Amino acid sequence: MSRTAVIELDDVHVVHKARTGTLFRRDRVHAVNGVSLSVGKGETLGLVGESGCGKSTLARVMVGLQPVTSGRVLHQGVETKLNAAGRRRLGRSVSVVFQDPATALNPRMLVRDTLLDPFAVHGIGTRDEREARVEELLDLVGLPRSALDVLPRQISGGQRQRVAIARALTLNPDVIIADEPTSALDVSVRAQVLNLLMDLKEQLGLGLVFISHDINTVRFISDRMAVMLAGKIVETGPAEKVFTAPQHDYTRTLLSAVPSLL
Numbered sequence: 001m002s003r004t005a006v007i008e009l010d011d012v013h014v015v016h017k018a019r020t021g022t023l024f025r026r027d028r029v030h031a032v033n034g035v036s037l038s039v040g041k042g043e044t045l046g047l048v049g050e051s052g053c054g055k056s057t058l059a060r061v062m063v064g065l066q067p068v069t070s071g072r073v074l075h076q077g078v079e080t081k082l083n084a085a086g087r088r089r090l091g092r093s094v095s096v097v098f099q100d101p102a103t104a105l106n107p108r109m110l111v112r113d114t115l116l117d118p119f120a121v122h123g124i125g126t127r128d129e130r131e132a133r134v135e136e137l138l139d140l141v142g143l144p145r146s147a148l149d150v151l152p153r154q155i156s157g158g159q160r161q162r163v164a165i166a167r168a169l170t171l172n173p174d175v176i177i178a179d180e181p182t183s184a185l186d187v188s189v190r191a192q193v194l195n196l197l198m199d200l201k202e203q204l205g206l207g208l209v210f211i212s213h214d215i216n217t218v219r220f221i222s223d224r225m226a227v228m229l230a231g232k233i234v235e236t237g238p239a240e241k242v243f244t245a246p247q248h249d250y251t252r253t254l255l256s257a258v259p260s261l262l
């Protein structure tokens with residue numbers, strides 16, 4: 001079966017200027033080093049690797065927030081340019097859920113306004129359409145109507161992450177990039193948020209890129225898995241295969257670490 005990937009990266013490199021070095025000659029960090037991958041609707045790609053291996057930089061590339069140093073980013077088969085129009089197109093189709101909803105959500109915005117915000121940014125929908133969609137979003141993520149008129153700090157961490165997921169869904173994206181979406185949450189609610197993401201993927205036919213340092217969580221949620229080490233993808237394949245028959249030493253090292261509680 002061949003279908004066009006929603007997002008495809010072709011030999012992408014990102015070199016950051018580090019905060020170290022001198023004013024005139026900053027050190028460089030090769031955060032993403034020749035990564036090629038693709039994700040389509042209806043599948044979950046798990047991206048696993050330790051802290052600092054370049055996962056978040058890669059996530060930012062996929063949503064158009066991070067320019068690449070070299071390589072190509074294709075959206076629906078067409079190379080994207082990170083000008084205003086390209087970014088807007090990508091932003092409608094690919095949205096992101098960050099690790100910590102306490103910092104990702106505007107603390108001074110009511111949940112209702114947070115969910116309405118993407119409509120304003122993209123200038124779409126009538127007032128009635130926007131309001132109806134906000135109610136639909138609450139149902140999708142399992143929040144009560146009473147959650148609309150509160151500030152993020154007035155609800156629990158798990159509920160805040162549900163709001164962040166609802167916001168990511170506002171404009172009906174094709175793909176969601178979830179960057180360590182459960183790491184900042186209490187252990188007791190992590191499984192609920194993971195299950196919600198899996199249900200939404202099924203129900204809406206979404207593509208999901210699930211990023212985590214925890215290989216057990218990635219296995220649980222992913223169809224395909226990519227293992228990242230020092231900016232490179234060192235192993236990729238069906239999640240079950242990578243898990244049961246790892247080919248790379250680094251994957252084996254990750255697998256031998258203590259199992260997590262999600």
Ligand SMILES: Nc1ncnc2c1ncn2[C@@H]1O[C@H](COP(=O)(O)OP(=O)(O)OP(=O)(O)O)[C@@H](O)[C@H]1O
Pocket residue numbers: 016017018019029030031049050051052053054055056057058
């Ligand atoms: N804006 C930036 N400027 C300079 N260096 C950066 C920048 N963003 C990331 N880096 C560096 O690039 C490397 C990869 O960072 P990145 O955040 O992508 O990794 P990560 O795997 O997501 O790690 P973590 O899980 O800790 O966020 C690190 O060495 C980091 O210090």
